[in-house]
Amino acid sequence: EAQVTQNPRYLITVTGKKLTVTCSQNMNHEYMSWYRQDPGLGLRQIYYSMNVEVTDKGDVPEGYKVSRKEKRNFPLILESPSPNQTSLYFCASSFYGQGREKLFFGSGTQLSVL
């Protein structure tokens, strides 16, 4: 089954404790990206990757890191989480070009930073 898998689904942590949210897709998509969703602010893009070893900032990259060492995986790293990073996070992937750019989303990770 074609899917984007995020883990964990829920995460509660404390300020300053490094964490990683994993994202994996099995569709051989070139493009992957991370978003956060906050009430009243909608979805905002954190980082994106056009292919392996190619990443760039979205609109709200501060406090986040990413890496793309393999085509299927795109982890989101919070080196020193703060309470303002409490949010619902989504990973998404897509082909690029030829009209095949439908975004496929993971089920989300609800993060609470205390």
Next chain:
Amino acid sequence: KQEVTQIPAALSVPEGENLVLNCSFTDSAIYNLQWFRQDPGKGLTSLLLIQSSQREQTSGRLNASLDKSSGRSTLYIAASQPGDSATYLCAVTYNFNKFYFGSGTKLNVKP
């Protein structure tokens, strides 16, 4: 800063009604526009994708139109059903790296 606006923020209709959701964007030079559905506690599902060269796309009871010159897209849902209840979001991209989402329209279809 690119902005995407969706009106109304919430909509409640009786089952069977035809309805229109609106999406507007500030810069008309889009690469494509997508409409998504989001159910509570779940991820987004892409419903329709309209390329910049297209005027509309259809899938079942859903029809999405695009008018780049006016910076608008509409999602038409025919013969609404309770199972259509969800939040509907639109998103635009200009060069397929960054995506800009509206805040969504929360639809409730009453039996």
